[in-house]
Amino acid sequence: MDYGDKLFWLSVVIQRKYAQICAGFDLTPSQATLICAVRNQPRQMADLAASLGMTKNALSQLVDRTARLELVSRTGSAQDRRIVMLSATPTGKALGEAVYAEITRRLPEIASSLDTDDQRDLARVATTIVDTSDLAPPAAHQPAP
Template identity: 40%
Template sequence: MDDSGQTATSAGLVTAPHVLDGEQPLDVADALVRLSGLVQGLYARIAERHDLTPVQAKLLCIVADRPRGMADLARCFGVEKAALTGLVDRVERRGLAARSSVPGDRRAVQVVPTDAGRQASAAFHAEVSAELSRLLEPLSPAGRDQFRAAVAQIIAACQGHGPDDGTG
């Protein structure tokens, strides 16, 4: 199971630099967990810079792409639909999105971004893209291409057996 045969202690999965400030080489699992921690931390930090929680940032990005109903959003987040009520309440209270009625189905609502919400989502997206690109700068141009291809391959192989995500 352990791709590299190192004596991995439990601490490796911990992701915190403090725990592994020694110079043990990382096995695959540690490397992935720590990379994922970097990305999540970056995502959260940028969201906070825009006075958003990570979940709110994600919600705004989704509805900025296209308005969606509550059940649809619940599937996007991989959570129960009841959780969406409070989520949307909060972005609505902050003037970043609004519930809009759907002509043709009087039960349904659509969550649409306000202008402020669209601006926040665009600015957030731009910063995340920029900082994530910067994350790859230590790699050579060829290395970046290989890396991106590898990640795309991994993701493609997971389409289907991973209905939810985690970026919240």
């Protein structure tokens, strides 16, 4: 297998583990990603769609399904009525925090067969990839430490 094949299969391993974790909370991976993305602060729907690599229509449908579970809610922006903000409800925030904690605890299990140095290298490389990708939320929207 070449490098591209390895990255493909790594994504499958990650997605499978992520789906298992989400299922434990009775959420689809998409729903879990959504509530984790808005658990700390409201996000603009357009920015969220871009960060998640979704069309606005696909995000809207996901929000509709997740809102029916009373985990997220839409509101208008106080500065611009054309902007739609997405927030976690109190239930969604609590669930998002629990899901996020479980993901950060269990997802590293995929690297459990690596030695300590390789795990550290993987963490460094993963951090660099995420920090330099268009998937990371814009700095202006990240929660304060």
